[in-house]
Amino acid sequence: MLVADTLLPLLLPLSLFWVVVHALNAYAGRSRYVPLLPSNVTNAHSRPRLKHWGLSSTTLNVKYLHLTACTTAWNSLYDRMAEKLGTKTYARIRYWMTVFYDIGVVIGLMGMLCAVCALAWLSGVLLWDLVQISSRVTERSSSLSVQKRDDMELSRGTMTTPASKVFIIPIIPGLTVPFVHLPVILLAVFLCQIFHEFGHVISAALESVSLFSVGVSFTVIFPSAHVSFPPRQIENLSPRRKGRIIAGGPCHNIVMWLLLLGVGRTSVWLEKSTSIGSTFLGLLYEDISHIGRAVVDIEEGSPLKDFLLVGSIVTHLDDVPLAVVQSRDDIWSTYLSEKGPDEFRLLNMSGWCVPRTAFQGAACCYGTRGLLNPALSCFKHKKILLDDRTDWNKGCLDPIDILAHSPPRTRCIIDEECSGPRNHHDSDPDAICVGPDEETTSFTRLTIRRHHGDAGVETLVWNGPKIEIWEQVKVSRWASRFWFVPMRTLFLAGSCFDYLVAASLSLFFFNLLPVPLLDGGQLLKALLNNLPELHAGDFDIESMRSGQTPGRRKARIERGIMFWTTGMLVACVLMAVLRTMKT
Numbered sequence: 001m002l003v004a005d006t007l008l009p010l011l012l013p014l015s016l017f018w019v020v021v022h023a024l025n026a027y028a029g030r031s032r033y034v035p036l037l038p039s040n041v042t043n044a045h046s047r048p049r050l051k052h053w054g055l056s057s058t059t060l061n062v063k064y065l066h067l068t069a070c071t072t073a074w075n076s077l078y079d080r081m082a083e084k085l086g087t088k089t090y091a092r093i094r095y096w097m098t099v100f101y102d103i104g105v106v107i108g109l110m111g112m113l114c115a116v117c118a119l120a121w122l123s124g125v126l127l128w129d130l131v132q133i134s135s136r137v138t139e140r141s142s143s144l145s146v147q148k149r150d151d152m153e154l155s156r157g158t159m160t161t162p163a164s165k166v167f168i169i170p171i172i173p174g175l176t177v178p179f180v181h182l183p184v185i186l187l188a189v190f191l192c193q194i195f196h197e198f199g200h201v202i203s204a205a206l207e208s209v210s211l212f213s214v215g216v217s218f219t220v221i222f223p224s225a226h227v228s229f230p231p232r233q234i235e236n237l238s239p240r241r242k243g244r245i246i247a248g249g250p251c252h253n254i255v256m257w258l259l260l261l262g263v264g265r266t267s268v269w270l271e272k273s274t275s276i277g278s279t280f281l282g283l284l285y286e287d288i289s290h291i292g293r294a295v296v297d298i299e300e301g302s303p304l305k306d307f308l309l310v311g312s313i314v315t316h317l318d319d320v321p322l323a324v325v326q327s328r329d330d331i332w333s334t335y336l337s338e339k340g341p342d343e344f345r346l347l348n349m350s351g352w353c354v355p356r357t358a359f360q361g362a363a364c365c366y367g368t369r370g371l372l373n374p375a376l377s378c379f380k381h382k383k384i385l386l387d388d389r390t391d392w393n394k395g396c397l398d399p400i401d402i403l404a405h406s407p408p409r410t411r412c413i414i415d416e417e418c419s420g421p422r423n424h425h426d427s428d429p430d431a432i433c434v435g436p437d438e439e440t441t442s443f444t445r446l447t448i449r450r451h452h453g454d455a456g457v458e459t460l461v462w463n464g465p466k467i468e469i470w471e472q473v474k475v476s477r478w479a480s481r482f483w484f485v486p487m488r489t490l491f492l493a494g495s496c497f498d499y500l501v502a503a504s505l506s507l508f509f510f511n512l513l514p515v516p517l518l519d520g521g522q523l524l525k526a527l528l529n530n531l532p533e534l535h536a537g538d539f540d541i542e543s544m545r546s547g548q549t550p551g552r553r554k555a556r557i558e559r560g561i562m563f564w565t566t567g568m569l570v571a572c573v574l575m576a577v578l579r580t581m582k583t
Contacts, residue, residue, distance in 0.1 A: 010182070014221060018065060025062045070215035070228075082205040094206060101203045101244040104251030108243075108512055109527065111250060112520050115509040116565060123568050126575035133579070171502065172577065180299050181495060186223060188499035192253060192507050193225045199252030200227050203245045209233050239530035246522045250508050257504035260497070284485045285478040291315060291449075292322040293332055293475035296491040302472040307460055309450065310487050314475060315457065316447035319347045336444075336470035351382065351435035352402050353410040353418035359395040359432060365440055377463075378437040382414065394437060402434070403445055404459040444469060514565050521562055528554040 058071040085094050173182040201211070204227075212228040234242060271277045278287065288294055292315035298305045315322060317335050324331060335344060365378035376396040402409065412418050418431035436443050446460040446469075462469055480487050512520040531554070
């Protein structure tokens with residue numbers, strides 16, 4: 001993938017945004033400055049630089065590439081809500097809300113334990129995988145140094161990645177997910193953060209804590225939300241009441257995750273039972289699953305963008321048809337991820353008939369000699385020997401002339417089919433049956449229609465890993481009925497919903513990690529403060545001599561847990577990025 005080409009459309013508007021923000025900030029600073037006394041000092045440093053704009057109840061702060069907006073406009077509404085929750089009229093509602101957030105504290109403690117255990121397990125798995133990758137690279141380089149040239153060619157592409165499976169896959173735009181998903185990911189995370197902060201607000205209102213302000217911030221490209229309460233009021237609360245406020249945010253995240261799962265499962269059930277979703281979608285979109293899959297999005301910078309258009313219909317991948325209505329499997333994803341069943345190999349057994357005279361020379365099949373004519377690729381000829389064993393001859397051919405020939409060449413499995421009555425285009429009686437050499441080539445044929453209703457088909461040949469097609473091209477079984485209906489709408493809606501589900505659960509566990517500045521660190525402190533103190537007679541004299549008071553002991557435990565958790569988190573992120581780049 002051409003990451004630079006993908007970044008360019010994002011960097012230009014982002015740079016323009018920050019230029020405008022700082023220009024407005026400089027203009028506001030000059031307009032606000034009014035000297036009280038005349039002065040002959042003209043030094044620019046004597047003029048105080050304004051770092052925030054006051055807009056009624058809202059304040060904007062700008063510093064470098066960090067923009068913060070804080071407002072007190074919601075404080076009156078918050079005060080009325082807190083006041084009503086404290087009255088007898090809402091006593092029952094207050095009781096059940098308190099029970100809910102008490103359960104949230106328990107869920108938060110369990111989530112913290114699970115998050116730390118998962119982080120430790122993941123760190124060990126990633127470390128082991130990196131060790132395996134390094135050892136495999138070392139073994140491969142040492143073995144290649146003593147192999148013959150022909151053996152080197154046969155061993156090409158045999159290196160495999162570690163077999164361990166990591167159940168947590170980091171979402172890294174450009175590595176694990178397409179880079180074009182970045183805006184959708186940021187939006188999903190931001191919405192989950194807003195719901196997270198709403199949990200802190202509701203639980204704080206139950207404890208009659210004053211609201212200082214609510215706000216959002218924008219750092220470089222990453223948005224976030226936050227709420228502020230008077231620190232003294234929070235510190236004066238009991239550990240249990242403080243725990244309810246701290247755990248309120250993660251509790252809302254897990255509730256949001258459950259609600260989204262419920263909505264997803266319910267919509268699937270309704271679709272299977274009543275087809276109500278297809279009925280409404282059918283007003284603007286047409287189901288083309290009986291034909292293939294419609295292209296709804298192509299990643300910026302992808303080589304396919306010059307040849308494949310949004311709205312095109314892909315009917316086949318190689319010889320595998322995508323027009324399978326009753327299948328529950330996503331053949332597009334399964335085939336391109338190379339996890340398909342063996343039946344795909346049976347569908348791709350056929351070759352192409354070519355004249356025997358064209359099948360000459362095999363220089364491109366062996367090392368650097370193939371660079372003499374990069375337009376040629378290695379093909380193989382299947383021969384049936386007398387003892388029924390299968391052998392292959394290799395030769396160099398133009399892959400476009402074979403795989404995307406117009407009209408299509410005759411398909412075959414053995415040479416006899418090339419000289420039979422089916423062979424209309426390749427009339428050479430001495431034609432042979434050939435196919436791409438899988439050891440040295442990686443071609444994928446996409447059979448496409450330019451638009452729905454087009455009877456003609458074209459063949460697009462991709463030379464590279466199949467997984468790159470899956471990463472760069474997104475398809476759907478729905479195609480637009482009208483030219484003004486955008487194809488990307490359903491794709492963006494589905495992607496946003498999926499990322500909302502993932503972000504809700506991810507923020508639940510991430511925020512509960514016992515790390516400074518996260519809810520988990522504050523919840524750990526509240527938990528330690530709620531632990532029963534030791535009896536005075538057991539430690540008074542000794543603690544006075546050694547300084548080991550319960551408060552210091554708890555602080556030491558808190559610092560130790562946070563230190564090791566932070567170290568594991570940083571190491572885990574670095575190892576995950578390295579593993580993703582190496583595999």
